Amino acid sequence: MKGYKCDSCGKVYTYKRKVCIKCGKTSFSEVDLGEEARLITYTVLYVVPAGIERSPLVLGIAEFKDGARLFGQVMTDKPQVGMKLKAQYGKLRTKDGKELNGYYFVPE
Amino acid sequence: MSRKVAIIGARMTKFGNLIDKTLMDLLVEPSEILLDEYKIERKKVTSVYVSNLLGEISSRQTAVATALADYLGITDVAAERIENGPASGASAIRYAYMDIASGNSDLVLVAGAEKMRTAPTEVVTDLVSMMSHPEVEYPSGATMPSLGALFARLYMQKYDVKPEHLAMVAVKNHSNAMKNPYAQLKKEITVEQLLGPGSESFNPYVAEPLRLYDMSPMTDGGAALILADLDTALSYTKNPVIIEGIGESTDALALQDREDPTELKAVRLSAEKAYRMAGIKPEDVNVAEIHDAFTVLEIAISEEIGFFKRGEGKLAVERGTTKIDGEKPINTSGGLKARGHPLGATGLAQATEIVWQLQGLAEQRQVRNANIGFTVNMGGFGSNAVSIVYRRY
Numbered sequence: 001m002k003g004y005k006c007d008s009c010g011k012v013y014t015y016k017r018k019v020c021i022k023c024g025k026t027s028f029s030e031v032d033l034g035e036e037a038r039l040i041t042y043t044v045l046y047v048v049p050a051g052i053e054r055s056p057l058v059l060g061i062a063e064f065k066d067g068a069r070l071f072g073q074v075m076t077d078k079p080q081v082g083m084k085l086k087a088q089y090g091k092l093r094t095k096d097g098k099e100l101n102g103y104y105f106v107p108e
Numbered sequence: 109m110s111r112k113v114a115i116i117g118a119r120m121t122k123f124g125n126l127i128d129k130t131l132m133d134l135l136v137e138p139s140e141i142l143l144d145e146y147k148i149e150r151k152k153v154t155s156v157y158v159s160n161l162l163g164e165i166s167s168r169q170t171a172v173a174t175a176l177a178d179y180l181g182i183t184d185v186a187a188e189r190i191e192n193g194p195a196s197g198a199s200a201i202r203y204a205y206m207d208i209a210s211g212n213s214d215l216v217l218v219a220g221a222e223k224m225r226t227a228p229t230e231v232v233t234d235l236v237s238m239m240s241h242p243e244v245e246y247p248s249g250a251t252m253p254s255l256g257a258l259f260a261r262l263y264m265q266k267y268d269v270k271p272e273h274l275a276m277v278a279v280k281n282h283s284n285a286m287k288n289p290y291a292q293l294k295k296e297i298t299v300e301q302l303l304g305p306g307s308e309s310f311n312p313y314v315a316e317p318l319r320l321y322d323m324s325p326m327t328d329g330g331a332a333l334i335l336a337d338l339d340t341a342l343s344y345t346k347n348p349v350i351i352e353g354i355g356e357s358t359d360a361l362a363l364q365d366r367e368d369p370t371e372l373k374a375v376r377l378s379a380e381k382a383y384r385m386a387g388i389k390p391e392d393v394n395v396a397e398i399h400d401a402f403t404v405l406e407i408a409i410s411e412e413i414g415f416f417k418r419g420e421g422k423l424a425v426e427r428g429t430t431k432i433d434g435e436k437p438i439n440t441s442g443g444l445k446a447r448g449h450p451l452g453a454t455g456l457a458q459a460t461e462i463v464w465q466l467q468g469l470a471e472q473r474q475v476r477n478a479n480i481g482f483t484v485n486m487g488g489f490g491s492n493a494v495s496i497v498y499r500r501y
């Protein structure tokens with residue numbers, strides 16, 4: 001998993017940004033976040049948006065090393081705060097006939 | 109020097125399932141009542157601001173502010189639609205404030221409305237979800253309830269807030285709404301019903317840990333305010349409400365990017381700006397309407413705006429401090445939870461309740477000796493907030 005570390009304040013993002021929301025600077029370096037993340041919060045959503053087949057849908061925020069966080073679908077029926085997850089890239093939902101891709105999590 | 113800005117009056121439609129009313133009905137009705145009641149000549153109005161989010165989808169309509177001016181027989185004015193997510197209403201008041209304070213406009217009509225019950229629920233839910241981060245939240249299926257739930261789990265864990273606390277907020281706000289003829293949900297509930305045996309069917313989970321009765325409903329409704337410089341306001345009423353402070357703030361758009369996702373920084377900073385501008389402290393506020401789109405938010409926001417220390421909002425709910433007859437009444441109208449939450453109208457409905465409280469028109473919900481009022485209207489899921497301080501004239 002690739003991360004983007006702000007050269008000025010050190011905040012690490014899981015996606016590319018032009019400007020750091022924390023310090024306003026614009027220079028980032030790519031860092032390796034490793035494979036493993038920990039679930040810090042989750043919800044089991046029973047009213048699932050159109051274009052997503054899984055229901056109920058587990059959504060959560062996981063934290064990689066250096067505090068980089070990522071929101072996404074969690075492919076488990078038994079979510080637990082603190083559980084170890086791996087990020088994978090693939091289809092997230094269908095929207096207006098098009099596939100939207102991105103990261104989701106699977107239990108390690 | 110900027111001029112003092114006052115609210116002449118406020119009105120709203122009944123909130124609820126208003127199938128027979130059009131978006132224009134919901135904007136025109138409270139506006140007309142106000143103009144007639146205060147005997148304001150249409151040609152005196154210099155600006156019309158309308159807060160509305162879903163007009164395109166709900167009613168196949170844009171440029172609704174110009175439409176409202178036309179329907180009311182008002183021409184040659186500034187007429188603009190204001191969109192700031194669910195904080196659109198308070199933002200529209202902010203525009204009116206700036207317009208008047210700067211001397212640019214003397215008499216401003218602000219109206220807000222939403223029809224949320226016409227389009228299918230999935231469509232409305234999807235539209236509301238579009239205010240989430242377009243790259244890192246929306247594609248995964250983020251909805252406002254899901255973001256609210258992620259926040260709720262973190263916040264409840266950190267401050268040992270129990271489902272009972274959330275239920276107590278719902279019970280209080282439903283009880284307040286029973287006394288509000290304009291409220292949507294007219295149903296007394298008990299903590300036992302919400303959490304006791306058999307509650308799984310009465311109060312099912314929507315987005316764990318949040319259940320049905322933790323959520324504000326889908327609402328149709330409209331509200332309107334007329335604002336003016338103080339001198340003009342006094343020519344129409346002896347009982348105006350002064351806007352003493354307005355503050356707006358933003359935070360990272362995505363919940364994951366916030367420094368501490370258990371905080372609502374935009375809410376805190378907007379309140380601090382409004383208090384500073386008004387020259388007051390949180391303890392000076394006598395009555396407040398705050399953005400309880402989810403029950404957990406009433407507790408968290410009550411701390412962010414300085415009413416209670418961090419982690420003690422739940423104690424205030426336990427002790428009844430936030431009830432109508434408590435020391436710090438919150439959401440006397442029933443709040444978003446029970447009055448209803450028609451997105452574009454919500455900020456104006458919050459202001460309406462405070463105006464009525466300060467004008468002594470809140471009937472069964474009247475808070476005694478209400479002198480200073482406060483509202484906070486949140487946009488997105490905590491990414492934007494607008495706070496307003498009001499004072500009885």
Ligand SMILES: [Zn+2]
Nearest residue numbers: 006009020023
């Ligand atoms: Zn930075």
